[in-house]
Amino acid sequence: MKSLAILMFLGLSGLATNAAAQSWQPPSPSERCPSKWGAGDERGSGNHMTPANVLRAARQIKTGETFELSHVLGRDMPINPGRQYDLHTKRSTGPFGSNQRYSNEELIVSEIGQVGTQFDGFTHQAIDRLLYNCINMDEVATRSGFTKMGVEKVGTLMTRGVLIDIAGLKGVDILPIDYEITVADLEQALQKQGISIQPGDAVLIYTGWSKHWGVDNKLYTSGCPGIGVRAAEWLIKQDPMLLGSDNWPVEIAPNPDKTINLPVHNIALTVNGVHLLENLVLADLAKARAYEFAFVMQPLKLQGATGSTVAPTAIR
Amino acid sequence: MKSLAILMFLGLSGLATNAAAQSWQPPSPSERCPSKWGAGDERGSGNHMTPANVLRAARQIKTGETFELSHVLGRDMPINPGRQYDLHTKRSTGPFGSNQRYSNEELIVSEIGQVGTQFDGFTHQAIDRLLYNCINMDEVATRSGFTKMGVEKVGTLMTRGVLIDIAGLKGVDILPIDYEITVADLEQALQKQGISIQPGDAVLIYTGWSKHWGVDNKLYTSGCPGIGVRAAEWLIKQDPMLLGSDNWPVEIAPNPDKTINLPVHNIALTVNGVHLLENLVLADLAKARAYEFAFVMQPLKLQGATGSTVAPTAIR
Amino acid sequence: MKSLAILMFLGLSGLATNAAAQSWQPPSPSERCPSKWGAGDERGSGNHMTPANVLRAARQIKTGETFELSHVLGRDMPINPGRQYDLHTKRSTGPFGSNQRYSNEELIVSEIGQVGTQFDGFTHQAIDRLLYNCINMDEVATRSGFTKMGVEKVGTLMTRGVLIDIAGLKGVDILPIDYEITVADLEQALQKQGISIQPGDAVLIYTGWSKHWGVDNKLYTSGCPGIGVRAAEWLIKQDPMLLGSDNWPVEIAPNPDKTINLPVHNIALTVNGVHLLENLVLADLAKARAYEFAFVMQPLKLQGATGSTVAPTAIR
């Protein structure tokens, strides 16, 4: 709290970093496997997708108002280095028949599961070559996908969604690039918003960082505010279906502890089997104070893929 | 009825074709434009996506049971000639940090909007180089997509869905490849099922043809049973949000009238601005006699694309 | 001459532009077709590829010294907007057999005929939709290449090559971006070098512009010095097998006459059926004063393609 006071004095709106507390070591395979969903489980937090949860979500629908939570996929979007998104309009074919029908299609060349608003499956990340549930990635990887835990096995996810507006809590449009969201932030925001997290929720965290999307792409991908190790661990204790945010890795990047690299990816996906959802569009939700809603997302059934570009929706 | 009697005599399970009645001529541009949704409209039947319609759909959700309506996308799926779907696992990167994080992604090269279970936008088809609402396709086509009516503008579609089980009506597992579904078939099936079509519905027609998917891909794409000109015109009069089926073009193919080519594509997309949804998985719905449900589909926001591969869901 | 005097005064080594003289109008189809090689000809200047010409080239080989005339194809090369070059290493397969064999390959996604050092075929360019020999491009274009004049029909080109060192003539390392090479420049350089152009030669023009390659890619593709309309017409009168240069379009770009666009592409490829060869590496040739040599180039046999990325060689 002391450093917070100092920062407020410095005009930084009460935002602080706490690199000192960051240090994290992955649990050993014997500590983390089998997962709480059982040996051999490939669904992780996707196991929350049950009729009861769908009904719980449906009960959130009261006005029929929908919020689109995804960005448009185009050449001018921010994209991680080494990834691409190219759409090539094909030459029209036709005319066919007396109806003079013409047909148009396009070829897309892209890491389509890992561009734009994207949903991470469990083959996306590993610790020391071991995936979620300690499956050795080299044993399940082929040239055309993974033989286990491919994203085609996830299916539609419909559950109650909650928005945690940290930018709003801090009174800023956009959190600073090096701001690590703390457990206290999450608790205070939930209290302020008058909601709580329930098991199986889709938990979406608003940072405002998405306001740089398409405006300053270089800045957007250069780093971002987000949850760190402690906040991720706290959130996962609430037993969510997934964790999402309006930044590119959900978590703060780079991590304040320079010795660890995107640790929340490992904590969520690899250790706990909790899905991540990145590059969300959440500004309209935050503005409308839509903190509870039915969350619906339909990952493409890309056989053996590590994730899926998605177009999720919030409905209330 | 006479030809039907003859066919029954021939042991063809009461299925008949009526090529004679098929002939169709596209309405002239002045007859079909502007569309009923107004000059300059780019949404067509997507205009049915309203809060009222979402609420109407949500009221269908009573048990939380979900049905996945899409096929898995893989190298062994049927695919139209000239299209491809290739997923290339990228070499793993890592280890990063003291957490020894590894990362996996994949490159996909595909007409991703027009493979697998797919949703057709309005730039997909034209009559004599004119798209829906008589937009000249050459004026809106670029090398990287269309500047109007791209599929990114559609957004989530949630509405009441109805299944019309024609295979069930005819008492067959799979309709014959050359069976054209008639208006009478649709009316009888709806009556038998005790449901009716409401404006804004997602109308899904079950033919059983999907049972060839992945079993005999060559047969699957060689043709299929489906609605023809008359049934399409009748369905469109009911003012649906979209027409879908468990075959590759929704309509019968090739058309019994050999002079016209996939006319329902032009009738639905080009003339009336009604979306099509192809290669659906409907067998479980039919088996469960789930004839009414909430239909949810989230097309990817592929800028300027002619369609989107999708993973829609029925919920009841 | 007045502006030249001023430029010399300004220390620009006698380099001048002459926009006034640039204006060019394409000859009408009846004026330019059939080509001098006859109606229906698809080879144009490639008709110079004869045993006699090969022997003429072989006689240039006296020491066995070779010069590689092409750039390395990599992600850091300059590339025209809208084109791409991506090489994806595939996951290794193996081990196979008791010999524990592993295999590596890579997927390349690129306009491979039109990146790096590249050879232009006759389907690459048209005037008002008419290609070389007035073939209508829409009648020969398919989704997977052209049915006439594809680059697969060219084959190895081996002929006498000559280098015309204009940078050397002007005493500069690199010609200025807006310098248009004149007929007088060509004549003076040839005289200074003690060589003359013979029918069927590969004529390579050195500008020094390639020194920006990989050093300032943005500058490299932003424009370049090169031949203009008059010099191109003069060179084509010498009846060459091809015209090449160490810049991206062989010709000056943009053209000093702002109303015409890359006219030398039309003059060479479309009107006269003379191939172009772009992005050459010529600095070593110029430095070695290797003005005459055997020129060898092997376009890939890409069926129906508009050109081929190549790796030509000069041997003396």
Next chain:
Amino acid sequence: MKSLAILMFLGLSGLATNAAAQSWQPPSPSERCPSKWGAGDERGSGNHMTPANVLRAARQIKTGETFELSHVLGRDMPINPGRQYDLHTKRSTGPFGSNQRYSNEELIVSEIGQVGTQFDGFTHQAIDRLLYNCINMDEVATRSGFTKMGVEKVGTLMTRGVLIDIAGLKGVDILPIDYEITVADLEQALQKQGISIQPGDAVLIYTGWSKHWGVDNKLYTSGCPGIGVRAAEWLIKQDPMLLGSDNWPVEIAPNPDKTINLPVHNIALTVNGVHLLENLVLADLAKARAYEFAFVMQPLKLQGATGSTVAPTAIR
């Protein structure tokens, strides 16, 4: 000879297999490294590319007659499983300027270094994850190519070429699919043809198997006649620049010894650093009895690639 007699009796034109003699074990790293070209060498048999060798080749050119040694690259060519070749014509751009210039290009998606007539570099194959000169493939592989021994470092290869016509020796159009070429075959053919192999030669072996190319692609890639372990070892003792053939792996496939897998790939590329050249077109050479010639080949300079699709030429 006994089995040979039996086979002749069976009308098989004197062709025999000798699986018994096949067994091969890769030499250990310490036995095979450093290579005869020295530790750290990345060029292997490419070190034969010297001015003296170019001159030796040039002396073979007496009439200027050329033979194209490569297949056309198109969708209907045989291709190894898991590889692809797709050429997508891009929409034309234009008109540009008062000259109404139009431009056409195409996107190619392919393992372009390993389709069609192809030249193998040293990163293509490994024994137990060790490449030529015992470089660990995992240490030099990146997502976008290899940091050592990429094919861009090879450059034009020009040397004396010799054709060894084994189909001719055996008096057949096409060798049987399971015919392993023996050392005796090679010696007899050379003697019959009146030529001998010199160090640094490009040695091309004619089997007739290419007559199945484009005629029966499934047969073409299902296996092939070719050299085995003994013939490969004998040829490599002659110190060639490369070994090529008109089949897809140069060597017999599958190997008669079922415990080893494409051993000649390891013997040539991995153990001895001798390049391979596959899917050649040699029928015209054989028919013309062109047994000695200048061989010229220009691999594309694909940075870090494992090989290059090529269009080599024989000139005499």
